[in-house]
Ligand code: AMP
């Protein structure tokens with residue numbers, strides 16, 4: 001079978017890497033891909049927003065499965081179109097993708113189907129939003145309704161901050177994503193992510209992860225798309241995982257079916273583990289980046305039958321086998337990210353890093369020019385490693401990273417710190 005992967009990040013490189021190990025696969029195409037994938041897939045300059053073009057490409061190349069990596073093409077209805085053309089596609093319909101595309105939509109689903117989440121209100125005028133803030137008190141969380149590249153969430157410590165956030169969002173700071181907003185209660189606890197595949201009726205639980213959203217060490221500074229991640233998340237005990245499945249994921253599956261729009265694809269549930277148990281912070285409807293990188297490294301089984309089953313049903317009949325060992329991924333970004341940064345700097349010495357099943361460099365914002373690799377984006381490389389403990393995986397990742405010669409790049413040196421501290425407190429294994 002030929003497979004087309006849509007996207008260009010480290011997540012897509014990890015998906016391509018894993019898919020390439022499947023005996024079911026003849027050829028992988030990736031649109032548009034990046035500078036690190038050429039040995040595994042053919043990068044093609046297809047525009048994901050040109051649905052006619054994608055359909056034509058699938059017909060010409062006899063594509064048996066399209067795997068959509070990022071959220072934007074899902075929200076824009078690429079999977080709906082492919083399904084109409086009888087081309088199997090991994091990912092939800094545009095309607096179901098509102099679970100990520102509209103925070104208000106998700107909160108209403110939670111309310112209707114009794115899914116634990118922070119108490120909230122939806123507003124499109126500033127006066128009512130501010131009245132709600134006055135009633136609820138601070139700290140409080142203000143969120144632009146739509147997709148805002150991870151930047152549309154403001155945790156307001158006091159009323160003036162909350163009011164400024166409300167005025168900024170409704171005043172157009174995030175464009176159309178902020179014509180409406182959600183104001184919600186501030187949850188206290190530890191965050192974790194849970195991933196599960198779904199075919200509309202059945203789920204296949206995958207694994208847990210934790211990421212580091214802030215740019216600076218000690219989880220400080222500006223929010224980013226993610227500076228690193230590890231899997232599993234120690235806070236997700238078997239009990240918390242079972243509760244997440246029963247109290248959050250399955251009611252969502254039933255709810256979306258009842259709404260007439262069953263969810264197919266991957267649930268990426270952002271959770272707060274509070275003293276009452278797991279509460280939903282948000283859904284994403286695609287794999288996390290860099291969470292996908294650590295998940296793919298830990299996955300022993302062939303991923304292709306599972307992705308196909310999401311499109312075609314019977315995902316519950318698939319068994320996934322995982323490495324018990326944790327995996328950890330460190331993001332190298334261009335200095336200046338997440339603000340302004342150089343868009344063309346050379347990365348050297350990548351070839352000196354020994355790569356294999358338990359150490360791998362996934363590329364994100366890179367470009368290959370005549371055999372030389374250039375950084376052309378914010379998040380650029382994901383140095384990913386697996387080991388007997390988070391600390392060992394962390395050591396392997398940083399050892400590999402330190403061989404890379406890229407003066408314009410930087411990383412956090414403390415990825416996994418919370419899990420490492422837990423390991424140290426619980427003593428040697
Ligand atoms: P989101 O884009 O919804 O994941 O929000 C980004 C980050 O804001 C989350 O990862 C949390 O750290 C934080 N956050 C969002 N909602 C809440 C909440 N209700 N209570 C506490 N923190 C939150």
Ligand code: GLY
Pocket residue numbers: 211225226284287288289290291
């Ligand atoms: N790492 C967070 C995300 O992919 O949304």
